[in-house]
Amino acid sequence: MVRLIINKDKLLKGSKSASQEKLGQKSEVKVLKERKMTLGWLSALSPGLRQKLCESSGSRLAEFEEIRLRIGRPLILRLGQTELTIDNDNRLSSELKKGYIISKAELERNLEILSQGSLYAWEDEFKNGYLTIPGGHRVGFVGRGVLDKGVIRTIRDISGFNYRISREVPGCADEVLPYVIENQHVFHTLIISPPQCGKTTLLRDMVCQISDGIEKMGFGGVNVGLVDERSELAGIYEGQPQFHIGLRTDVLDACPKAQGMIMLIRSMSPRVVATDEIGKPEDVEAVYEALQTGVSVLTTIHGSNLEEIKKRPFLRKLLNWQFFERIVLLSRRDGPGTIEAVYDGKTLERMK
Amino acid sequence: MIICGCGYTGLKIAAVYQKRADTLRILQNGLSLLETEIRYASTPLPQALQRVGEKLNRESRVIFTRAADIMQLREGCAVSEAWDAGIKTLSEAVWISAEETSILALFGKGLGNSAKEDQLKNIALAKEQLHMAEKSAAAAREKNKRMWQYMGFCFGTVIVLLLV
Numbered sequence A: 001m002v003r004l005i006i007n008k009d010k011l012l013k014g015s016k017s018a019s020q021e022k023l024g025q026k027s028e029v030k031v032l033k034e035r036k037m038t039l040g041w042l043s044a045l046s047p048g049l050r051q052k053l054c055e056s057s058g059s060r061l062a063e064f065e066e067i068r069l070r071i072g073r074p075l076i077l078r079l080g081q082t083e084l085t086i087d088n089d090n091r092l093s094s095e096l097k098k099g100y101i102i103s104k105a106e107l108e109r110n111l112e113i114l115s116q117g118s119l120y121a122w123e124d125e126f127k128n129g130y131l132t133i134p135g136g137h138r139v140g141f142v143g144r145g146v147l148d149k150g151v152i153r154t155i156r157d158i159s160g161f162n163y164r165i166s167r168e169v170p171g172c173a174d175e176v177l178p179y180v181i182e183n184q185h186v187f188h189t190l191i192i193s194p195p196q197c198g199k200t201t202l203l204r205d206m207v208c209q210i211s212d213g214i215e216k217m218g219f220g221g222v223n224v225g226l227v228d229e230r231s232e233l234a235g236i237y238e239g240q241p242q243f244h245i246g247l248r249t250d251v252l253d254a255c256p257k258a259q260g261m262i263m264l265i266r267s268m269s270p271r272v273v274a275t276d277e278i279g280k281p282e283d284v285e286a287v288y289e290a291l292q293t294g295v296s297v298l299t300t301i302h303g304s305n306l307e308e309i310k311k312r313p314f315l316r317k318l319l320n321w322q323f324f325e326r327i328v329l330l331s332r333r334d335g336p337g338t339i340e341a342v343y344d345g346k347t348l349e350r351m352k
Numbered sequence B: 001m002i003i004c005g006c007g008y009t010g011l012k013i014a015a016v017y018q019k020r021a022d023t024l025r026i027l028q029n030g031l032s033l034l035e036t037e038i039r040y041a042s043t044p045l046p047q048a049l050q051r052v053g054e055k056l057n058r059e060s061r062v063i064f065t066r067a068a069d070i071m072q073l074r075e076g077c078a079v080s081e082a083w084d085a086g087i088k089t090l091s092e093a094v095w096i097s098a099e100e101t102s103i104l105a106l107f108g109k110g111l112g113n114s115a116k117e118d119q120l121k122n123i124a125l126a127k128e129q130l131h132m133a134e135k136s137a138a139a140a141r142e143k144n145k146r147m148w149q150y151m152g153f154c155f156g157t158v159i160v161l162l163l164v
Helices: A002-013 A018-044 A047-063 A104-114 A119-128 A199-212 A257-268 A281-292 A306-311 A313-320 B002-041 B045-055 B059-073 B079-093 B098-110 B116-163
Strands: A066-070 A076-079 A082-086 A130-133 A137-148 A151-164 A189-193 A224-228 A249-253 A272-275 A296-302 A326-331 A338-344
Touching (some): A018 A104, A047 A076, A047 A082, A047 A104, A066 A104, A104 A151, A119 A130, A119 A151, A199 A249, A199 A272, A199 A296, A199 A326, A224 A257, A249 A257, A306 A313, B002 B059, B002 B116, B045 B059, B059 B079, B079 B098
Parallel strands (some): A189 A296, A224 A249, A224 A272
Antiparallel strands (some): A066 A076, A066 A151, A076 A082, A137 A151, A326 A338
């Protein structure tokens, strides 16, 4: 990877004839586009930081789960439960206080790259405080809020970024699917999980397998509609999903869940509709409406256990309707994606 | 041969005036297309500039395509730097005045770094200024084009007569 970047710099600096340069640029744009597809999050960092990471981390790059950049404070890399930084000798170190300090200019360059120099194109993302980069990874940011009639219009003076690196784990839904599918029928399923426990990864694999079909269960595969409001599930970049989401999956990217679910049901006739992280009252209403139309609904929600969900008024309503037939509880006890329990949604009896 | 040579030079100079006015008109069309990309599709600049460039013909497209290429090649390169490189490529291909270059450069300074509403205002302002520049370029063309078309041949004829 380091070699690639150095070569690129050499190419940029090298002197060539006009026609050679033109040809070189064209092929280089193509190469860079391909790199963006594969390296994803790495190409969304400023060149200096990218080089530092490549040189210090090497093969450990693949293990990173989070990269945190905070103005005037050291760079922090999270690998599972371990936090590391890059020291002055360009090596990974656990002494966070001696780590590489992030400057304001560094953050500004990151913002320039993340927004592709086009702040106007990400107005909604700025309102929400995160954006999705090639590869389906999410970058959250903080700064000073600009309010308009009490509502956040945008965020300026960005002071910190959090790169959350998402991964595909094929087969992670194998344990859950026998509870979710029965006689060619997919049950309405709710996945409850605290942050960073792999609920998006689990939902993605469930969607992929349900869409492709599961030979060992004799399940033929059905049309799945995916409402990917945060572009995390399918990781759509320039119209192409970056993750495997199945043969029969239609994705409505960057659309509000409530509108998106109804649109998909009307336009693409899915048998299963999946969406991530319901939380707003309108999301709950949309799920309710989708549940009435006869399609199966797969969705996730933030929470540690059933009791906690019951305390949130509109989510309690969702549970009280007893529409969800299966409730899956995730934790990080044995690493991300540990299936803590599977409940029958109607009786709340524990099945696993 | 002298008459043909001088006449050809005269025609070339006349064509420069014509091309300048055409370029300014096409640039306004380009900005209108960019406005559409920003207003309706919120397309990020590298793709938006590329698409606009592809829709335009003649030399005027280079300002958009060159800026788009630079933005894609040099990650982290400021938008105004990429746009300036586009202006440089355009001014190498077509003669435009310093005033027109400064209109384009000023437009580049505000490109991409604000909300959609401000971007649209910036585009409208640049279009208006280019429209005024096009008018004055058209007036200069009317004034000078015919003169240079004839002057080349006349000058050639005078030289021939003097030589004879």
